[in-house]
Structures are given as C-alpha cells and as structure tokens.
Amino acid sequence: EIVMTxxxxxxxxxxxxxxxxxxxxxxxxxxxxxxxxxxxxxxPRLLIYGASTRATGIPxxxxxxxxxxxxxxxISSLQSEDFAVYYCQQYNKWHPYTFGQGTKLEIK
Amino acid sequence: EVQLLESGGGLVQxxxxxxxxxxxxxxxxxxYAMSWVRQAPGKGLxxxxxxxxxxDSTSYADSVKGRFTISSDNxxxxxxxxxxxxxxxxxxxxxCAKATEVYSSSPLDHWGQGTLVSVSS
Numbered sequence: 001e002i003v004m005t006x007x008x009x010x011x012x013x014x015x016x017x018x019x020x021x022x023x024x025x026x027x028x029x030x031x032x033x034x035x036x037x038x039x040x041x042x043x044p045r046l047l048i049y050g051a052s053t054r055a056t057g058i059p060x061x062x063x064x065x066x067x068x069x070x071x072x073x074x075i076s077s078l079q080s081e082d083f084a085v086y087y088c089q090q091y092n093k094w095h096p097y098t099f100g101q102g103t104k105l106e107i108k
Numbered sequence: 109e110v111q112l113l114e115s116g117g118g119l120v121q122x123x124x125x126x127x128x129x130x131x132x133x134x135x136x137x138x139x140y141a142m143s144w145v146r147q148a149p150g151k152g153l154x155x156x157x158x159x160x161x162x163x164d165s166t167s168y169a170d171s172v173k174g175r176f177t178i179s180s181d182n183x184x185x186x187x188x189x190x191x192x193x194x195x196x197x198x199x200x201x202x203x204c205a206k207a208t209e210v211y212s213s214s215p216l217d218h219w220g221q222g223t224l225v226s227v228s229s
Contacts, residue, residue: 001170034215036153043203043219044145044153055217087153093213096167097143097155 002026002090006100012108015078021103023071023088032092035064035073038102039084047086048073075105083107110134110218112204117223120194124227128189130204130220137185138162141207143216144178144189146200146225156202158212159187167212172198194227201225 003026013019023033031051036044046055048064051071061076075082088100116128130142143158157168157178166178177190187204201224205216 032213036216038153043221044216045219046215046217049208049215049217089153089155089215091213091215096169097145097158097212099153099155102152 002029002092002095002098004088004090004098004100006086006088006103008103009101010104010106012106013078014108015080017078017108019075019078019082019105021073021086021105023066023073023100025069025071025090028068029090029092029095031067032090033064033066033071034089034091035062036087036089037082037084038087044087078105080107110206112206112218112220114202114204114220114223117202117225119226119228121229122195122227124194125190125192126194126225128191128202128204128223128225130187130189132185132187132204132206135206137180138182139210141210141212141214142180142187143205143207143212144187145203145205145216145219146198147203147222148197148200151200154200157189158207160212161210165211191225194225196227199225199227 033051035048038044052064144156175193180187201222203222204220206218208214
C-alpha cells in the first residue's frame with residue numbers, strides 16, 4: 001500500500017496570506033495525485049488532479065505542483081471560504097486509492 | 109448536473125449486515141468507475157471499494173476485503189455496497205463518489221452527501 005503523509009497537521013494562516021500544504025508518497029505515484037477540500041458537514045470536493053490541473057470551477061488561487069513522491073498545494077491569497085480540511089490522494093494504477101491524513105487550515 | 113444519492117445507512121449490531129445504495133444521475137453511468145469512501149467520526153477519509161464502469165473489475169481496501177461486496181446495476185444507474193460481519197470500527201459516514209474514467213485509477217470528481225452507518229450493540 002502506498003502511504004500518503006501530509007504536513008503540517010494544522011496550519012494557521014491569516015486571510016489574504018499564502019498557504020502551502022505538503023503531501024509525500026511512500027513511493028512514486030508519478031503525477032497521479034489529487035487534492036480535495038472538505039468543509040464541516042460537507043462531502044469532499046475535488047480541487048486538483050494530475051498533481052497540477054485545477055478541477056472545473058476551482059479558482060486560480062489554488063495551484064498544485066510536484067511529481068513522484070513530493071507534492072504541494074498552494075493557496076495564493078486565502079479567502080474566508082478556504083478554511084477547511086485538505087486531503088491529498090494518490091490514484092496510481094495497480095494500487096488502491098489512499099488518502100493522506102489531512103491538513104486542517106485554520107484562521108490565524 | 110451530476111447527482112449521487114446514497115441510502116441504506118442506519119444502526120446495526122456488531123456482526124450484522126447492511127446494504128448501501130447510491131443512485132446516480134446526470135452522466136453516462138457505465139462510462140465511469142464508482143467508489144465508496146468512508147469517514148469515521150472526527151477522522152480522515154478512507155477509500156473502501158471501487159468498481160469499473162462496466163462492472164467487471166472490483167477492488168477493496170484490506171480492512172473490508174472478504175466482508176464487503178461492491179456491485180452495480182447499469183440499468184438502474186445504481187452502485188451498491190453489501191456490508192457483512194460489521195464491526196464497531198466500520199462506523200462512519202459512507203460516501204459514494206464518481207471517478208473521472210471508466211477504471212478506478214482516476215480521481216473522484218463528484219461525491220454524494222453520505223449516509224451514516226453506526227455499528228453498536
């Protein structure tokens with residue numbers, strides 16, 4: 001099983017500032033990496049797939065980068081609606097999906 | 109508009125069974141893989157099972173293998189999760205999610221609102 005490790009567990013950032021979230025895979029997943037946002041009481045929402053492609057309707061302030069085992073989600077200027085929990089997920093062929101444990105982005 | 113509507117959750121005793129359903133609309137059901145993902149109270153996301161669009165390929169997390177069975181009915185645009193030998197640690201909100209491709213090695217671009225399964229005596 002490919003283990004996904006996210007850091008930090010909690011990130012405190014002020015509105016308008018930049019947030020950088022990290023995700024590491026225990027072995028290479030190439031670019032088969034997605035990011036999801038989940039708000040309390042809601043289902044997850046796909047933000048980024050293919051490590052760097054924004055999903056439909058996702059604002060340009062969200063960007064993803066990385067390949068292999070190291071990935072980053074950057075939110076360039078935090079809006080109030082961005083405070084949530086973020087999960088990375090690998091979907092490499094021949095391996096079951098696995099999610100990271102999540103990063104909670106909170107208001108500083 | 110893609111819609112996924114889960115049903116079938118509830119309270120069940122340890123060792124019991126439950127069948128979840130996910131009714132899909134707004135897309136060509138047989139062209140996309142479907143997954144079940146669960147979230148225990150206050151915890152993160154855990155993928156449970158997936159089925160290809162044609163229904164001929166299935167996969168399971170080790171934690172549920174041999175106890176859960178995923179299936180689909182393309183005539184009803186519905187995916188099911190039969191859960192047997194339920195344990196307290198299976199307590200979670202179960203989400204149905206649509207993949208972006210016919211096989212499950214693809215991201216999940218639409219999610220239902222979830223159905224709660226509680227396993228307790």
